[in-house]
Amino acid sequence: MPQTLAGFLYTSFNGSGYRHHFASVSSGAAPFDPPYLQLNKYKDMAQVDTCNGHVLYRGCTKKAAPWDWAEDDCRFVVCNPATGKWLELPLKPSAPAIRYSHTAALAFDPRVSSHFHVVHFEEDYVANYMTGVSIYSSRTGAWSRGDSGMVEKVPLYFRSKCVFVGGIMYVIGELQHINTGNEYVLVGVDVEGKEWKTTRVPYCSRFCTIGLSQGCLHYAVANNEIPVPQITLWCLKDCDSKEFVLKHTASMDRLLSMTRMKYKVVEIHPDCDTIFLVSYGGATLAAYDMRHQKVGCILNLEKSTKRFLSYVPLFSEPLADADGQ
Numbered sequence: 001m002p003q004t005l006a007g008f009l010y011t012s013f014n015g016s017g018y019r020h021h022f023a024s025v026s027s028g029a030a031p032f033d034p035p036y037l038q039l040n041k042y043k044d045m046a047q048v049d050t051c052n053g054h055v056l057y058r059g060c061t062k063k064a065a066p067w068d069w070a071e072d073d074c075r076f077v078v079c080n081p082a083t084g085k086w087l088e089l090p091l092k093p094s095a096p097a098i099r100y101s102h103t104a105a106l107a108f109d110p111r112v113s114s115h116f117h118v119v120h121f122e123e124d125y126v127a128n129y130m131t132g133v134s135i136y137s138s139r140t141g142a143w144s145r146g147d148s149g150m151v152e153k154v155p156l157y158f159r160s161k162c163v164f165v166g167g168i169m170y171v172i173g174e175l176q177h178i179n180t181g182n183e184y185v186l187v188g189v190d191v192e193g194k195e196w197k198t199t200r201v202p203y204c205s206r207f208c209t210i211g212l213s214q215g216c217l218h219y220a221v222a223n224n225e226i227p228v229p230q231i232t233l234w235c236l237k238d239c240d241s242k243e244f245v246l247k248h249t250a251s252m253d254r255l256l257s258m259t260r261m262k263y264k265v266v267e268i269h270p271d272c273d274t275i276f277l278v279s280y281g282g283a284t285l286a287a288y289d290m291r292h293q294k295v296g297c298i299l300n301l302e303k304s305t306k307r308f309l310s311y312v313p314l315f316s317e318p319l320a321d322a323d324g325q
Contacts, residue, residue: 003312003315004312005269005312008025008310009047010023010309011047013306018044018045020045025299041059042060045057047307049104049105050309050311052109052314053110053313055079058075058076058104059077072091076136077089078138090136090143092134093143093145099125100122101123104120105121105169105171106118106164107164107169107191114320115137115138118135118136119134119135119189120133123156130155131148145193149196150198152198153175154185155176156171161210163210163211163217165216167191168195170210171186172186172210173187184201184208185200185201186210186219200242202234207223207264209266209268211267213271214272218234219236220232220265221265222252222265229252231248233249233275233290234247247290248273248291255277258298261279262280263280272291273291274287274288274296275288283305
């Protein structure tokens with residue numbers, strides 16, 4: 001039976017490392033019990049991505065601040081919290097010395113296959129733009145590398161948001177123009193690392209997000225600065241389209257007057273035109289129904305929150321490895 005959105009995984013950070021939390025937005029949601037707790041060899045774990053009921057973590061065997069984690073001390077772990085199954089990935093081969101990587105994502109679609117991919121984007125240390133990807137396939141149980149197939153040079157933000165739609169992994173990047181300023185784009189790559197594409201987004205803002213909703217890629221922005229603060233929601237109808245369509249525009253006046261806080265968009269509901277916003281400082285999570293122009297649930301969060309990931313349980317699918325198990 002298809003499941004709906006249960007809530008959001010998020011982290012807070014203090015001097016001793018990451019603390020993991022779950023914000024439930026469903027009254028019937030089961031308690032979230034991450035299987036990675038069984039992996040005692042890791043001193044710290046970072047939540048990286050979620051995709052169709054699976055969760056991607058990155059574990060470090062040494063106690064260090066996240067920005068000091070060395071590649072040789074880290075491993076990716078994919079788990080299904082609903083079934084308690086997890087799979088530790090082999091060590092990723094080192095990238096060339098002039099490349100680094102802060103952005104990784106999980107690609108999994110149970111309607112197509114029980115296998116998954118992990119996509120790790122690489123950037124040039126000096127020029128600071130995306131140069132290629134390392135991709136893990138659970139079907140082969142191995143990593144592969146590929147260079148970028150783009151002519152355009154696109155830098156990524158630190159741990160940019162990624163979304164897997166229609167066999168393509170999308171990530172938000174930024175084109176830097178000398179004369180006309182910066183332009184935000186979506187970079188798309190297939191799970192073989194062979195097909196690359198860029199799509200311009202309709203409104204440039206660092207406080208935006210992308211998400212999979214109702215089977216399509218969506219793009220949402222909350223603008224607190226213009227005379228009438230507003231939220232806009234856009235949709236990319238299909239993977240071959242190069243143009244976003246505006247779905248909804250809504251005033252933020254009521255939300256701002258209720259909480260007296262400014263907000264940024266962090267997630268989009270997978271089944272409807274509801275977006276989720278987090279207050280600056282990360283203390284409050286609010287839902288806003290764009291179709292009916294209504295403020296939904298408002299939740300108090302832990303302080304110093306980071307990295308919100310939507311979670312929809314998947315109870316029926318095994319976690320496939322290279323042996324098909």
